Every structure is written in C-alpha cells, then in structure tokens.
Amino acid sequence: EVQLVESGGGLVQPGGSLRLSCAASGFTFSSYAMSWFRQAPGKEREGVAAISTAGFVAVYADSVKGRFTISRDNAENTVYLQMNSLKPEDTAMYYCAAAAGWGGQVLSPARYRYWGQGTQVTVSS
Numbered sequence: 087e088v089q090l091v092e093s094g095g096g097l098v099q100p101g102g103s104l105r106l107s108c109a110a111s112g113f114t115f116s117s118y119a120m121s122w123f124r125q126a127p128g129k130e131r132e133g134v135a136a137i138s139t140a141g142f143v144a145v146y147a148d149s150v151k152g153r154f155t156i157s158r159d160n161a162e163n164t165v166y167l168q169m170n171s172l173k174p175e176d177t178a179m180y181y182c183a184a185a186a187g188w189g190g191q192v193l194s195p196a197r198y199r200y201w202g203q204g205t206q207v208t209v210s211s
Contacts, residue, residue, distance in 0.1 A: 098207070101172065118139060121183050121185070122133065122181070122183075183201050
C-alpha cells in the first residue's frame with residue numbers, strides 16, 4: 087500500500103520558519119520525483135517545489151524562491167520542505183506528491199500519481 091505521510095505543519099508568526107517532512111512507503115521512492123503542493127481555501131492547488139529522483143535538481147514556484155528549500159533522503163524515503171521567512175500568504179494545506187521519473191511539468195498536479203493527506207501551515211501574528 088502506498089503511503090505519503092506529511093508532518094511538521096503548525097502555527098508560526100510572519101518571518102518564522104517551519105520544516106515539513108513527508109515519509110513515503112509502498113513504492114520505489116528513489117525512482118520517483120517528489121513535490122510539495124499547497125492549497126488555500128477557495129484557491130487552486132499550487133505547485134511549490136519539486137525535486138528530481140536523485141535530488142540533484144530542484145524547481146521552485148516564483149512565490150517561494152529564495153525562501154523555501156526542498157530536499158530528500160532516499161535512504162530514509164523522506165522528502166523535506168524547509169520554509170523560511172514565512173508570510174501570511176503562505177498559509178495553506180501543504181501536500182507532498184510522487185510522480186514516476188523526472189521531467190515535464192514538474193509543478194503541475196496532473197503529473198503526480200500519489201498524494202499525502204496534507205499538513206496545515208498557518209502564518210499569523
């Protein structure tokens with residue numbers, strides 16, 4: 087059974103940091119591109135960051151470039167999202183997702199086969 091389990095969300099003040107984790111199981115993690123998406127109420131799901139199978143290439147949405155860093159540990163079947171300088175507009179449910187291989191529209195939800203259940207991030211004073 088494929089599972090993607092996110093953790094690390096919470097309430098943080100503007101300018102603060104959070105580190106999200108996503109533990110994967112049930113598939114060959116090292117053969118899958120991994121991404122983080124987010125969805126705020128009333129908005130479409132947005133690709134935030136994606137990382138290639140070996141972790142050598144990362145792609146970011148313009149809205150998070152320079153603030154967020156995606157990484158992965160293929161030995162631990164885990165992908166991370168380090169979020170710094172958080173803003174209120176970063177408030178959303180954050181999901182990790184997995185897609186076989188790397189390439190194409192890596193920040194498009196349609197690219198991804200497996201999804202986690204999400205972890206809430208709220209940025210507020």
